[in-house]
Amino acid sequence: MRHIVIGTAGHVDHGKTTLVRALTGIETDTTAEEKKRGLTINLGFAWLDLPDGTRAGIVDVPGHEKFIKNMVAGLPGLNLVLLVIDANEGVMPQTKEHFDILTLLGVREFIVVVTKADTVSEELLDLALKDIREHLAQTPAAGAPIVVTDALSGRGLDDLVRQIQESAANLPSETADGDGRLNVDRSFSLKGFGTIVTGTLIDGPMLSSRDVWLYPGGRRLRIRNIQVHEEDVLRAEPPQRTALNLAGIACSEIRRGDVLCTAPDLTATRMLDVKVTCLADAAPLVHWQRMRLLIGTREVMVRIVPLGAEQIAPGTEGFLQLRLEADELYVRAGDRFILRTYSPMHTVAGGEILDAHPKKHRRFKADVVEGLKARDAGLIDEVTADYLRLRQVPFTQAQVIAKAVDLPLEKVEAALEHLRSRGIVRRTRQGYIHSQAYKAWQAKVLQLLRAYHQAKPLQPGMPQAEFCRRLGLNEDDGTALLHLLMAGSVCRLSRQCVAAKEFRIAFSPAQRKLQSLIEKTLDRSGFVPTEAASLRSLGKEGPAVVDALNGKSLVFLSPEFVLSKRYFTQAARLAYELLQDGQALRLGQFRDALHINRSQALLILEYMDRCGLTRRVGDGRLAGPKLGKYQTKGGTPHE
Structure with missing residues (x-):
């Protein structure tokens, strides 16, 4: 069965929850407070089986501006969004803010759903449709299909289901070959089952009876059972809405914003290199501005550092380094995020993480900006080569590179093979070395050996152990480098002594006599x-x-x-x-x-x-x- 995830978005009280209930028969307002107030506070979840057998999970997100961070938490992994607009009110402030957030998070597939159509005349409905098209012109949803509905009478619901199926058929297939990650949005306990957590699965699969690690802390847990849309499954795939029954931990020990991952080595970060898009009607992003970062199911405070520019102007793109004030995050390159002002809270920008574990940068360093441009363009060869070129040790294994540049191992291995075939990197048993780095080590070795020969002209060379020690290398790296240098006719090894290739012992007349x-x-x-x-x-x-x-x-x-x-x-x-x-x-x-x-x-x-x-x-x-x-x-x- 194919799975997709659909999100609803729109202004408060425009009928999102009623629409989902009419489509699925599932009530997504589950708390007493939500039912009393008639609006969605937390994320609601439902599912719909399409005629072709595709199962569409539906995330019903809150529309009220006070609950924007809950709304953002429901967006990762969405394939398609139903942009819900009341026929009476048309496009409203939260409609626009939701749409801005969606586009900043990379959503490009929309169906515009006009609700409560039976409550207005045909003339007013036509005016509302015209107004909607004008507002969506020059946006990613300009050509999106518009379906007119009324959830109470059932008007247009069949048309909406057909349109969802048609749009879903054109969605690209998801790959699930990485480590499974789940950003926890709810944690609760059920009698007889124990701790349950829910979230949207991303990156890779999770399997029942297997281990996962909880971050922060890296605590090892076992998945007792998995449910997808209230059905037990042995394996959950991205981007399914997933519930995990975890053994050996109380629900109070897992909080919203925690991360579950099938990898035991997910690393925390307090800095991010990102590409952002600043909204056209927002203020510019300036140095050391305090912002709210919404990512996954977390909201944290950050300071922003524009890279390569004084500021990111409204309606433009640029690069930032985000520096967290206190918290740590467990994220990866490719994760998307939203930036909101500290107070009053307004969405101003959003984008994608390019490097989840960067060093602290100087603002106007050209090679930093060029490296970020390469990452943004998907030029993995250049990113990999750049990392190797700047390494302080000669050799690096592919796994170390992949972790350092925050890219999938298989992509880094492919990049290394391309670079090797072009003569940009060399491969040894100890790992890979950039050709420029090799030249730098070669110059360093020759300088070291020539100084040694000058000081000790009658010695056959520098003892190999001393050679490694004076280069600051362990025995394995020193030996691998020596073999490369010998193959390149830079030096030679005789009786465990290293000498420059051109060095020859030359006796003085007195020494020849002796x-x-x-x-x-x-x-x-x-x-x-x-x-x-x-x-x-x-x-x-x-x-x-x-x-x-x-x-x-x-x-x-x-x-x-x-x-x-x-x-x-x-x-x-x-x-x-x-x-x-x-x-x-x-x-x-x-x-x-x-x-x-x-x-x-x-x-x-x-x-x-x-x-x-x-x-x-x-x-x-x-x-x-x-x-x-x-x-x-x-x-x-x-x-």
Whole structure:
């Protein structure tokens, strides 16, 4: 069954509730006060089954100006509005204000319903119709169908039902693939059932026996049962009027304006970036003006900050940052709202949230305004790219981006793929990085490494752990950035040290002389490991030269002992030959082959184990995955 939601709107006592009762047989004035006073104070709900099987939920909203905030609470999720006008009185002040609110909230589908037609002559009815058309000219309802009715006699009701069905058939289909949200408009208790809350479901579905979270607070609750139009259902879909029977909470703990959501991570906000339309007959919106914000089922006080302009003039559009005075809101981008003056209360503007979790902006910052224009135009690629470009960390996952920019994950993922194909962003296991951000990190890394090389010209590079620490990155982000930089030939990694690609160790004449002395000393020692301390003591720059030769002409078997790289290569080649008989290499066998003592042979074998040239099995060694390279001359071990 297809579901739509219809709202009624119009001046007080123009017959909205009577019309709904005549169409549905349901009395929407439910409180004693409403019945006594003959006007709707709270929202009333009914439903109508159309001939084609569509079920139309009807929200009967109050018409009196004192109850405008109740009226606004009933509008989210509306597909179609019946604009009710009394044939006797025509267009009245609340008719206009209701219509302004509806258009500000994005409603564009109207049926004008003229009520109490039997109480006026045909001549007066014609004049009323002419007056209505003149008032609606140049508005979104200029071409809306007009149906003349009288609820008491039944005149025009069948025509109205047919028109509702025709208009409903042209409405776009709703999608329900997000997290279900329900702005609570009523909370009450029924004997035998417990706590019941009602509201219009938006964004996504809710399922019976599943969990929802109550905001503020984030309290986890279970849906015991769901009703839509007094029928039990297992699943409610937007934009259905929905009643939830909740377990484990008293109705006094849930207030009008609270939010129920199927997501456990809905985040509060105290600032909103919005696009507004200021009514033509309203005063301009000026900096730090105090306003009433009506959104969902809440009314809160805010201060307004025009962005990119001194003010928002009457009849124009613009961008604002709304800063809440005390309260917090649980809202999302795309939610619509109304702004009313503090006192006296008049509707002056309305619009749509573009960013529900913005930073505090300076008023005339060009990139802020451009970013809001991109959001308003639905340019998700630009919004996503802009967020990544300004990130202080190199990599960001798609889920983090979606939450930060307040957009659906699937749309952000599609935008990232578009941006990647255009070379604007790069994708790694750690997340996405903007090409401009990558260039900035590249420049930062080169500056860091070149300064290090200048200070320590004989070091092979900066230790990788220090590299990450000095960039302010964790190990995972630092390693991912390093891999990108290595792929781009910006730097290289050797022995866990990072160096600029162009860096080469260059010895001075005195250092070259010391190098020669160190290498001759190692050659004289042959297969016998030499104490590193004795080599470092050969000259003032001995420690730096020894470290610079590590991996080039010598290897550190341990922090205390080194071996000529040439002799180590010969030792590895000998180990390869000794293992060709298929038997494990024994320590004594290796010792005798090199003509050294047991502890010296053990030092070399343990280093081979760490390099992957050999692997220990019991009391012997077998060939490791890297030993094969030593079957021919010129092999080099790598840690």
